[in-house]
Amino acid sequence: MPTMSQGRSERPQFRKPRSNRRPGQGNRRPAPAAELTTTIPEHVESTMPEGPLPSFAELGLSDELLRALEQAGITDPFPIQAATLPDAMAGRDLLGRGQTGSGKTLAFGLALLSRLTGGRAKPLKPRALVLVPTRELAMQVEEALNPFARSLGLWCRTVVGGTSFPRQVDALRRGVDLLIATPGRLSDHVRQGTADLSEVMFTALDEADQMADMGFMPQVRAILDLTPQDGQRLLFSATLDGDVDKLVRQYLHDPVVHSVSPPTGSVTTMEHHLLFVSAEDKQNVVTEVAAREGRTIMFVRTKHHVDRLAKKLRSMGVHAGALHGGKAQSARTRVLGQFREGSMPVLVATDVAARGIHVDDVSLVVHVDPPADPKDYLHRAGRTARAGQSGTVVTLVTHDQRRAVQGLTARAGIRPASAKVRPGDEELVRITGARVPSGIPVVEPEVPVRARRGGGGGGPRRSGGGSNGGSFGGFRGGRSERERGGSSGRPRRVAQH
Template sequence: MSPSHPTSAGFAELGVPSALVAVLAANGITAPFPIQHATLPDSLAGRDVLGRGRTGSGKTYAFALPVLARLASNSKPRRPKSPRALILAPTRELASQIETALAPLAQALSLRTLTVFGGVGANPQITGLRAGVDVLVACPGRLEDLISSGHADLSQVEITVLDEADHMADLGFLPSVRRLLDRTPASGQRMLFSATLDAGVDVLVKRYLTNPITHSVDSAQSPVSQMSHHVLHLAAADDRLPVLVELTAAPGRTLVFTRTKHGAKKLTRQLIASGVPAVELHGNLSQNARTRNLEAFSDGSTHTLVATDIAARGIHVDDVNLVVHADPPIEHKAYLHRSGRTARAGAGGTVITLMTDDQVADVRDLTRRAAISPTITRLRPGHPLLAELAPGERAFVTPPAGSSTTEPVARGRASGRGSGGRGKPAGTGSGGRNAGQGASGRGSVGRPASGRASSGRGSAAKSGTPIHTSESRPAGTRTTGAAAFSASARPRGRRTGF
């Protein structure tokens, strides 16, 4: 059995309260994933826990369930400004999705939750803290601001959780994390979850966890059998955009990664100008824009998201069946975490890296350190392999004449992909058992109610999706809904090796 698959034992047998089991069952989640099965007995017993597992292995429920269960068993009254449990997350998106997973569970136990992070007004967060909360989900920077201004106090925290601790280290948050942990009682329970245990994370474990029980399940270095890796060696650098257009114009949800914020913005504009509705996610966007664009991608109204590495850890969206590294990442950890956006919760997925001639040595080293053996193909736009990797009828949208750069786009498609999806085993749509449990732990988060319907991308994009008309459509595309690239019009590629 794949380590991503749920185990046979139920949550109730592990000691999860019946009220929480009922909420899980209502969301189609009846069996824990290995990281949950391994850690729940110890975390529910109040032990300090170090859980190591790849993003998408189900870590959110692994700490959310014991946090809520233990707080509910000890009915201390809420105190203004003083949360009883603290969950630290590295990004706003991850903090929001943890809150989304927590909310229905906490409601079942009459517990109150609150999320605080930067980029939005602090007054609602201050008001929420003043009213008293049981579980505070926070990004380190904003929480430190609230503490220094006297609006938050961690002296009553009974349970502390660090989620994605290695990403905290990568982003330079460890000094802030240490200052926050120093404000929590040393006698409290502490849990740390991470995909890897690098030097910075190991320091946190040794300093703040007391005799921790370590559970390592499905680590970031573990192979995912359902994930296929391809390197597309572009015959010319100018082929990058046409190849991306052909991949993203196919039915299904696609996540494209760029190395820089400017690159994400530019590529999003180019895809839209080429007839592919897309949204961007990077640090230069306001929080409202980031939330709006992520919601558009999560609810299926836009099927292409162009993102920087900020999204590699912070996005937990089900049914991402294709991840494209438009810019190969520099570090192998970034490759693994980017790629981890697909093949989640036991589903299948495809990972594609675009490579130019001058990137061959770097990509060879990247894949070696990531311990993967990709299929390498030298090709140009129109190569038949592109239709294999991203099957389905291509469709393009022509922006209406005179439209502004912020008008929404509607996308029609004559036919699309059934529930099996791109590289995804049949029966893994949202109706299946434990659908979408993943890292965010919510079957309803980031997934249309019926999975990927046969109608494909038939819905309109959310308001605020930009349209850019200043760039021309790449050669080789058509402007009709039934458009397709002509494989016979371009040279066929060849399989190569490093």
């Protein structure tokens, strides 16, 4: 294990000589087998200094960004922002570990925008890149960073699947300073010559461990190979191990490591409960919990179960929406918008879709189906208790699931309280706020269907993006939009965010 220097910045004693290769021409540098010890400590304590956190002004942000932060009502930095901004703005490669909701978006976003100040993008050549695992997360990152980009006169745009490819090309041709993208759609643009990454001097990977879990690493590596080798790279992740560690070896130069959270477990404002229920009582317990007040996310394993449970809840009077990869992007965006606004307080989702849910004020997360592994538990749980708020995580456990779930929570570093509950129990009400639903079915408003231009022709239309097939370099690897459930074999409906 590499020794770590003490102080605010913990730096792995890991040196890789810079290659003499020209920028953008094969950046990967495989380590010899003898050097395959990890570059990342198994446990990195918080690198925050003791005492009060510095202000945004003390962190060196420009007056324009300070005014934009004040207008947005953001007065004090979160620990991950205070820890990483000085090094990131100084041009260091950086690893940042923090649970979702810890403020990572502004940590890398403000640093990238500061570095971009004063420059101008050329057509089809973005100057900075943010890679994220899901469409929803990309859109939310753009929403979070756009006000600050505008304050500096910079253009921030999103490139994701399920939305109009030609509109994305138009935006790229006008010049994009900061491009936020999912690996699959960006691969499509590179392959078709509508995105040139040779001038991307600043790259951030957000939720890198989730991109690894979703099979995106081959595409991520191929994308990084096309960026200048001497560019700055920031990597943010809830965990820094496995495939993420390999990525660090190949693409980051002498990275500074900052952590504001342990590698397992979760934030102290989060309560964890195992609720033991009989198979016969489970549906009624789920319905009563869903009828509570406040934002609630319920996780199940399959798309079919998502649709079935959301329909059941609506029939019982609960305003619930369904979110999974099999839905059109327009439907996913609409449902997530209703959930964020509060008009639909219950969201039923699968693991993959939920990785794009970054909504504040979610007070309860329910594992209707227990997760498959500790990482999934922590990612699901991270939808609540965000930004210092409190939250509750409940796992419903039937008799045959007890041993597996207890082992899973132990491996996740969680010590949940346990209780046996039935519908209407006081303990169920105390923990979750459960109540009897109204029983009056929720009527779904009709969504107008836009007429297809051209009057007829039932044949498939070109979406412009296509799948991630083809033989363009490393882009043969990874998972395509189709494989992730983002589209099917039918013609894709083009939707605008």
